[in-house]
Amino acid sequence: EDKVVQSPLSLVVHEGDTVTLNCSYEVTNFRSLLWYKQEKKAPTFLFMLTSSGIEKKSGRLSSILDKKELFSILNITATQTGDSAVYLCAVGSSGNTPLVFGKGTRLSVIA
């Protein structure tokens, strides 16, 4: 059975800190790994990773995938209170199948 495990489950940091969120997975016929940010209701898409070792970057957020060790990390530098959210990791397999989601990491950034 496909599985996605995120750690830590929750994290509290101060503004300006750097955080690393972890995602490990087991999936048959891996296709992609995706990161989402969920603040209120709907998850918003952050990154999609398909190849090992290639960093995706958007402002203070970056992510990288290791397909050999079956994990990904999401880094947020110089955190701000607006980064407070649940960060979801999801893995897709080939074919028309839905993503498998982890339980998420709840990040709280305090001023």
Next chain:
Amino acid sequence: SAVISQKPSRDICQRGTSLTIQCQVDSQVTMMFWYRQQPGQSLTLIATANQGSEATYESGFVIDKFPISRPNLTFSTLTVSNMSPEDSSIYLCSVQTTGGGGEQYFGPGTRLTVT
């Protein structure tokens, strides 16, 4: 990407009643999904909405409780039937783009409270 709208955005319903949630996409998509997110929990897939055929339900979800329609490639509905307080959740419509890595995008969600 895809632009997805959902109606209603929230509702408060009485126990025993039913609510139908609508999902509209701005482009034709093959794959549409319905998720539930109970308070403090992660996303749980309810079913895949198939165009022109019956939805494919995940373990623990049945058609009688969550009937789904998918009349075309841009629209779907999810009905939550005979509601109980345990059905209080956020319900999310999601679509998967074709090609690429299969990104999924989410609608804004429907927050349902059952009293």
